[in-house]
Amino acid sequence: MISVQDLVKKYGSFVAVDHLSFEVERGELFGLLGPNGAGKTTTISVLSTLLPADGGTVVVAGCDVGRDPGGVRRRIGMVPQEIALYEDLSARDNLRFWGQLYGLSGSSLHTRVDELLEAVELTEHGRQRVSRFSGGMKRRLNLAAGLMHGPEVLFLDEPTVGIDAQARSKILDLIRRLNDDGLTVLYTTHYLEEAEQLCDRIGVIDQGRLAALGDKDELIRQIGDEDTIRFVLPPEAFDDLVAAAAAWGAIGDPEIRRGRVVLRVVDGGRALPQLQAWLEARDLPLAHLEIERPNLENLYLNLTGRALRETT
Ligand SMILES: Nc1ncnc2c1ncn2[C@@H]1O[C@H](COP(=O)(O)OP(=O)(O)OP(=O)(O)O)[C@@H](O)[C@H]1O
Ligand SMILES: [Mg+2]
Numbered sequence: 670m671i672s673v674q675d676l677v678k679k680y681g682s683f684v685a686v687d688h689l690s691f692e693v694e695r696g697e698l699f700g701l702l703g704p705n706g707a708g709k710t711t712t713i714s715v716l717s718t719l720l721p722a723d724g725g726t727v728v729v730a731g732c733d734v735g736r737d738p739g740g741v742r743r744r745i746g747m748v749p750q751e752i753a754l755y756e757d758l759s760a761r762d763n764l765r766f767w768g769q770l771y772g773l774s775g776s777s778l779h780t781r782v783d784e785l786l787e788a789v790e791l792t793e794h795g796r797q798r799v800s801r802f803s804g805g806m807k808r809r810l811n812l813a814a815g816l817m818h819g820p821e822v823l824f825l826d827e828p829t830v831g832i833d834a835q836a837r838s839k840i841l842d843l844i845r846r847l848n849d850d851g852l853t854v855l856y857t858t859h860y861l862e863e864a865e866q867l868c869d870r871i872g873v874i875d876q877g878r879l880a881a882l883g884d885k886d887e888l889i890r891q892i893g894d895e896d897t898i899r900f901v902l903p904p905e906a907f908d909d910l911v912a913a914a915a916a917w918g919a920i921g922d923p924e925i926r927r928g929r930v931v932l933r934v935v936d937g938g939r940a941l942p943q944l945q946a947w948l949e950a951r952d953l954p955l956a957h958l959e960i961e962r963p964n965l966e967n968l969y970l971n972l973t974g975r976a977l978r979e980t981t
Contacts, residue, residue: 670695670730670822670853671716677724678711678877685711687877688725693855693870698848700868701857702969708877709857710750713824716855717747730821746820750827750857752811756800760791760810763799764817771818785813789843805836812843822853829863841867861965873972880972889963895920896937896963898944899929901956910947917943929957937962 671693678686686708693699701709714720716727718738726733732740754763764782768774773781786792789809799807808828815823825844829837844867848854858864864871865885873881873888881888902910907925910932914923918935925931934940937960948955 670697671699671855672728673712673716673725674727675725676712676715676722676727678708678715678720679723685877686715689874689877689879690725691872691879691882693853695853696848696851698844698854698856698867698869700864700871701855701874702859702861702864702871703857703874704859706876707859707874709859709874710826711877712874713747713826713855713857717745717824718742719747743818744821746815746818746823748812748815748823748825748828750830752807754799754807754811754814757798759796759798760786760802761795763810764813767814768817773817781817781819785816788816789813790839803832803836805832805839808832808836808840809843812840816847820852822855823847825854825856827857827859829858829860837863861969865965873969875972881968885965888965888968891968894963895933895935896940897961898932898934898937898940899957899959899961900932900944901928902930903953906951906953909951913947 671691673692674690676686676689677684689708689712691699701712703709711720715722715734716729718734718741722735728734729741730744732744734741755766758766761782764785765778768778768781782795783792786795789812791806791810791813794802794806799810802810812825812828815825828844829840832840841863844854844856856864856868870882870884871888872879881891883891904925907923907930910930911922914932917940919940920933920935923930923932932940932944941960945955
């Protein structure tokens with residue numbers, strides 16, 4: 670349904686999307702996960718024909734974005750990161766506006782507006798001005814606007830940013846329901862938990878490049894089954910630790926991140942007693958110890974050297 674091959678997009682000489690490739694099947698809920706500035710909005714903008722590509726091939730719903738942008742636009746819905754609604758108009762009039770833009774009129778327009786207000790649970794607020802809506806309500810209406818013309822594919826660019834947990838779970842439920850009804854969804858987020866909960870498959874994007882791709886289990890498999898040990902160590906002991914760690918099955922050199930040593934090992938159960946003995950021999954405490962089995966959070970950290978949380 671979506672095929673992206675070797676996509677390149679530059680702003681001047683800055684490469685924002687760097688040879689990105691991925692496919693999304695019909696009916697799939699695909700998540701593009703990455704930190705701020707990773708290139709998510711840029712990618713979705715090219716896929717939805719808002720920006721021209723500088724290289725590569727993008728086909729959406731059977732139409733090439735470069736050769737048949739009109740065909741793409743008819744088949745896709747776009748829910749932008751920045752809310753695109755008229756604050757002074759009512760919810761209903763906003764939807765009417767988008768519907769008319771897509772060529773709907775008369776009773777089909779009316780019916781569609783009613784259906785979508787119902788779907789996003791805003792029927793009771795249909796006549797209210799958007800300026801009086803909460804953030805969550807605006808997000809839901811923004812989503813409805815992208816669905817007015819009954820698209821086959823829906824692009825959602827961080828649709829839950831800046832709203833509370835309850836409003837967020839409402840939006841996620843709605844997206845899940847739309848997907849259950851057959852809509853293909855491309856969803857961008859910098860929230861790992863959202864991608865993990867919501868998406869069938871995830872592409873991790875960082876600095877314009879695809880860092881990993883697959884379903885949750887595949888992604889975890891890609892990082893292998895190494896364990897991560899974190900603890901606090903007096904800085905003067907760090908060099909000695911680096912020298913010792915290889916013998917405990919360390920993978921790469923230990924690093925210091927956010928004040929803690931991060932030690933990746935083949936087998937945490939085997940390495941830990943060795944670490945303890947090493948500390949005891951130096952009369953050092955084992956402080957703030959944490960052992961982690963592979964999980965998506967680790968994957969992300971390993972791929973980008975940053976936690977997604979730090980970017981929120
Ligand atoms: N119009 C522009 N001109 C120049 N650089 C841009 C422009 N738009 C985006 N960029 C840069 O391109 C990179 C990718 O930006 P993009 O908005 O696609 O990231 P993003 O993943 O959507 O981030 P966010 O989570 O903050 O929305 C960033 O480094 C950004 O600063
Ligand atoms: Mg963005």
